[in-house]
Amino acid sequence: MSQDIVESLITNLMRLPGIGRKTAQRLAFFILAMPEAEAKSIANAIIDVKEKAGFCKNCFNISVGDLCPICKSTGRDRTRICVVEEPANIIVIEKTNYYNGLYHVLLGALSPIDGITPERLKIHELVERVRNGNVEEVIIATNPNTKGEITAQYIANLLKPFNTNVTRIAYGLPMGGDIEFADEVTLSKSFEGRRAFVDK
Numbered sequence: 001m002s003q004d005i006v007e008s009l010i011t012n013l014m015r016l017p018g019i020g021r022k023t024a025q026r027l028a029f030f031i032l033a034m035p036e037a038e039a040k041s042i043a044n045a046i047i048d049v050k051e052k053a054g055f056c057k058n059c060f061n062i063s064v065g066d067l068c069p070i071c072k073s074t075g076r077d078r079t080r081i082c083v084v085e086e087p088a089n090i091i092v093i094e095k096t097n098y099y100n101g102l103y104h105v106l107l108g109a110l111s112p113i114d115g116i117t118p119e120r121l122k123i124h125e126l127v128e129r130v131r132n133g134n135v136e137e138v139i140i141a142t143n144p145n146t147k148g149e150i151t152a153q154y155i156a157n158l159l160k161p162f163n164t165n166v167t168r169i170a171y172g173l174p175m176g177g178d179i180e181f182a183d184e185v186t187l188s189k190s191f192e193g194r195r196a197f198v199d200k
Contacts, residue, residue: 006032058129060105060122062087070103077101079136083126083155085109085143089179093141096188101139104129109147110154123155130162137165139194143178167194 006028013024031039055061056068063069070076070090080101084090090103106121118124130138140155142148156166170193179187 055105055107059103060087060107060125061090061103075100079134080139081126081129081135081137082139082141084141084179085148085151086180089141092179092182092184092187093191096184096191098188098191099139101137106142106151109142110151111147118154121151123158126155127158130159130164135162135164137167139167139169139191141169141179141190145178165196167196169194 009028009031010021010024013019013027014021019027031042052064053062054064056063056071057066058071059068061068061070077100080099081104082093082099082101083104083106084093085106085108087105090105093099093103104122104126106123106126108116108121110116110118110121126138129135138155138159140152142151152168156168159166169190182190
């Protein structure tokens with residue numbers, strides 16, 4: 001019976017990205033050895049985030065309530081939108097203290113081979129924001145890898161009809177890397193050296 005409980009924990013931990021069976025086993029036995037209060041604190045934090053957090057209805061950042069703090073802020077530059085793949089990217093960009101505009105989270109990147117088509121992402125919502133708002137610049141900050149590049153070019157093409165400057169962050173970021181793991185200095189330089197989109 002106790003084996004079944006532990007096996008259930010291992011199986012559920014394996015649902016997390018990047019967690020294989022060996023890592024899941026290690027985590028399961030670590031949790032088993034933790035003080036009960038600490039284990040319950042982790043469990044409660046997971047329940048809280050699932051029950052109370054959702055996506056901002058404007059930019060799709062993580063939010064408690066309809067709008068995230070960035071969209072609510074009156075001190076942000078509302079003429080600029082930075083497009084990122086995941087909410088985690090916003091956290092890293094905000095640490096640079098360089099960018100003061102708004103964001104738009106796609107919740108992924110285009111990957112037809114994996115079934116991730118434009119309809120699966122928040123691309124239509126971005127186009128509507130540009131169409132309906134006073135947006136002067138859209139900064140595309142998708143990851144500098146194949147999926148990110150395809151997504152960036154697709155968005156740039158969609159935004160051509162609008163009177164909006166579409167730029168791409170510069171490659172201070174290494175090709176094949178993820179924004180989430182970039183340091184603040186590298187990311188700041190990427191923003192400073194952003195370039196206008198050109199047709200390929």
